[in-house]
Amino acid sequence: MPEPLDPMDLLELDALLSVEERSLRDRARAFVGEQIRPHVESWFADGRFPLELAPALGELGMLGMHLDGYGCPGGSTVDYGLACMEIEAGDSGLRSFMSVQGSLVMFPIHAFGSEEQRTEWLPRLAAGEAIGCFALTEPGAGSDPAGMTTAARRDGGDWILDGHKRWSTNGTVSDLAVVWARTEEGIRGFLVPSGTPGVRFRPIDDAWSLRAAARSELLLDSVRLPGSAVLPGAMGLGGPLSCLTEARFGIAFGAMGAARDCYATALRHAVSREQFGRPIASFQLTQAKLASMAIELAKGTLLALRLGRMKDAGIAGPQQVSLGKLANARAALEIARDARAILGGDGITAMHPVMRHMLNLESVLTYEGTQEIHTLIVGEALTGMRAFT
């Protein structure tokens, strides 16, 4: 008889990774095992983001990891994806921190910033010494960000910003906000240091998801910024949308990390939990759930990896990334729910990571483009017809 297959890698997808990719993945996995798993349930229970992890993540090369220069690691997009997967196997909130820092804050500075802006911020952000947040969504403008009311007007050589942003992960712990506001020329991005007079962050405390992340609102009240605060290279919604494409790509991988952790937990439980005199894993209904979870996990991983290879080859557009985010966020949530059910009563407790992942994935399903919006992006890509409005 041949060796049994590894139930965590039923299709031997590891063979698709290079030695370097596997070693990076293993380093990230070890970090999660040592620095995240032992504490994450209490962070989640306390609703606290572990800011103290930021320098360690920086040292591991996880912040802005697919950017070049300015102290950034310069990894591939597949590297970045694998890191997202491992960190999210720890907690979606911590992957969210990493996504926001790397894809939503460092990426626009790298892509659209001036040389001075890059030099000033990127090395400290890459090291985890400075924390960034991304402010696009508003209370009245979510899926339709063009409806934003936050505005920036000129005052001599300065800019004055007024507005209200919501659902800015990292906000309350940030040193820098990348704020998108409408101007006479269209939507532009501004680098707003958190200590600037008129900037106020408010935590969103009444949340049952991503509790180990800093969920925040940002209030901008006549915030005066120098002319050099604007990102010179971005004009219009294309700027923030390109950041979202980066972050969504990370989610396609990351969600599979949370799903893997749920599946692993459910499998361990099912083979050891006995009812009617035998392990519940030996019952057909449980096997159907576990088989489905294993298959969805393998497919989502294949999809994420294909997107990564395409992105590294420069042939993945936002529509392809939408397909991955759409498919994998949903698959992960379904896996988490099945795992929760297999765990029975224990499944609702913090004894297992599953309920936490499941609750986190509700946010992952909604943020960075809801399921509905990605459906319509893919729908447009297939049909050539816009159906948003």
Added chain:
Amino acid sequence: MTFADPLDPLALDDLLSEEELAIRDAVRRLVEDLVLPDVGDWFERGLFPQEIRAAVADLGLLGMHLDGYGCLGANATSYGLACMELEAGDSGLRSFVSVQGSLSMFPIHRYGSDEQRAEWLPRMAAGEVVGCFGLTEPDSGSDPARMRTSARRDGTDWILDGTKMWITNGGIAQLAVVWAGTDDGIRGFLVPTDTPGFSTRDVHRKLSLRASVTSELVMDGVRLPAGAVLPGVTGMKAPLSCLTEARYGIVWGAMGAARACLASALEYAGTRVQWGRPIAGFQLTQAKLAEMTVQLQEGLLLAHHLGSSKDAGRLRPEQVSVGKLNNVRAALEIARTCRSILGASGITLEYPVIRHMNNLESVFTYEGTHEMHTLIVGQAVTGLRAFE
């Protein structure tokens, strides 16, 4: 922004070699030229187009992943691609090729004597001899070890008695590979269909795989020489290994049927106008199209991965079960969704969709039901058997 090719948004063609693309394109042309114009008619009349045999054989599609004896010797990915293109025509046609290559020629190639190979394989590769595979019985489907068909020794001869059911190609075959219980366990026999005591009865009144012959094989004191037994193997392992081969082809084939359905629905939705605009512009239709695209692309990624694993010599039967389980279900769901997008037109043979949908019901059940593959995968992940 649109996909350059809505049916290949992940640029999976980039994963194929020039040779694989050439085989794929040749089979696609064959289907366009010789199958699509008439397949609705074949389906309606319930007949298998015998004349297609020669064309399929000319392209080397019969036993195409076997070496020597007139076989093409193509790699597993090429075989998969051929199955996909054939099934984009009709699941019945792909079934013909699966049964011929994976269920009839493969066991002769793998377990047969040199004489058996030399006698049968070249003529089967050429399409001159059609094979069928007799494993399932009226009372033993998912649990084939309980088969009643038996072979007993009579001197050096064998005498076979029993009934096999749901045998694709049965009524048009010149050779049946029949599995029967013996004193030494289950063994395979090469039974020329003109042997006295052997008869077939075609299954009529079926609403699925109508462009394919499905038959019952009846063996009543069929006397075979000692040279008729496959010498290389005893036990269920042999027929199961054939099924693994055929299931691998289905992993790809089902995606062909699904792709054909999606192409049809995309075209229909883009041109069918209601409330003053194409129905493809409505959110509910886009949700269907997006969902089907996800399922199709994931299924294709699985097929490609399993193909690469097979070519690398490390594909395991449990992994094939993952592919068969997932891809046939996905294909059936895609077909059903396309059927609804097509509205009333969707129930006619003017479009390929309801034909594929009906065919896929058989594909869902044969070569290991959905339930059996669930339990095979379940055993692979838990280490526990839950069949009994």
